[in-house]
Amino acid sequence: MTDRELDLALDELSTWEGDAAPLDPAARHRVRTRLLSAMEVRRPLWQRPGLRIAVTGLATAAVAATVLVAVRDDGGSAGPATAQRTEQPAVRPVSARTVLAGAAVYEREHSQAPATPPRDDQFIYTKEIIKETNQKTGETKTHVDEDWRSVDGSQRSWVMEIGKGWWSEPLKKNESSWPPQDWTVLEKLPTDPEKLILSLLHKNGGSAKNDSLAHITAQDWSLIHFSLAGLLKLVPVMPEGLRPAAYEALAKVPGVKTVPDQKDAKGRTGVAITYKDPTLPKGVTSFGGYFIFDPKTYEFLGFKDDRTSGDGAKKKTYTQLSYLDSWAITDKVKQRP
Known part of the structure; x- marks a missing residue:
């Protein structure tokens, strides 16, 4: 224009x-x-x-x-x-x-926050569709992953990855995990992007000694990006205003960049957001991969990641395209909505 x-x-x-x-x-x-x-x-x-x-x-x-x-x-x-x-x-x-x-x-x-927030004794159910392509052979397989994560971590959760599932044991006393599913914890996170960054910095024991973004180190930014990517990727339901704040906070991370013409799992072409972490060894990618957005409306479309298996001559590399098909709040693990 x-x-x-x-x-x-x-x-x-x-x-x-x-x-x-x-x-x-x-x-x-x-x-x-x-x-x-x-x-x-x-x-x-x-x-x-x-x-x-x-x-x-x-x-x-x-x-x-x-x-x-x-x-x-x-x-x-x-x-x-x-x-x-x-x-x-x-x-x-x-x-x-x-x-x-x-x-x-x-x-x-x-987006809208749920009318009734999840209770501590409930579970967050998610259904994710993953299309995985062998980069050498071009063979593609589709996986359906269904997770039931305990809201407060006090109960066993069922977790799946590329079609295989296992039980995740409850958190022990004084243990915590990131990102949280606990609504009371999520509600305490700031919905101002700068304050959200500082909150994550202090939770990670960052080196910054003041309440400013000016002196955040590269290592601190790496931890902040990891926390934001985990929050956006693994928490399907949040209090009102938190997800937009996380997007705005992600935009402030040095090294975040756009990649055009990225296909999502449904074949739509979007613009992707990814992060080049200067603290990681060469060839190692940061957590979160690519976040793909509609190039006109900026609606979130899905994720793109790489996965490797095996070593040496048997090493295989896969491209994963995934999206959240549905989510719900359930009273029991493995209870479908």
């Missing part, structure tokens, strides 16, 4: 008739995300929210966390040239910050 087009759009909004038919929710979301993306491009780096701290250290990450998306002036995807229109489509950068901000907006508009 050019400066001229944005000015015209604002002029049109200023003359909107009060009795005109309102936009439907989908249209409102498209307008909001397009304006958000336009503002991301128009504003200098040092004026963007959350980028005033550690600008020098983040500048390289900001450049690396950018993909180019072709768009038509009318907001649709760029198509082939015609006799009436032969110029190249406009190209605008879409940063990880823009994608995750759009994802937070989408979550606030579409």
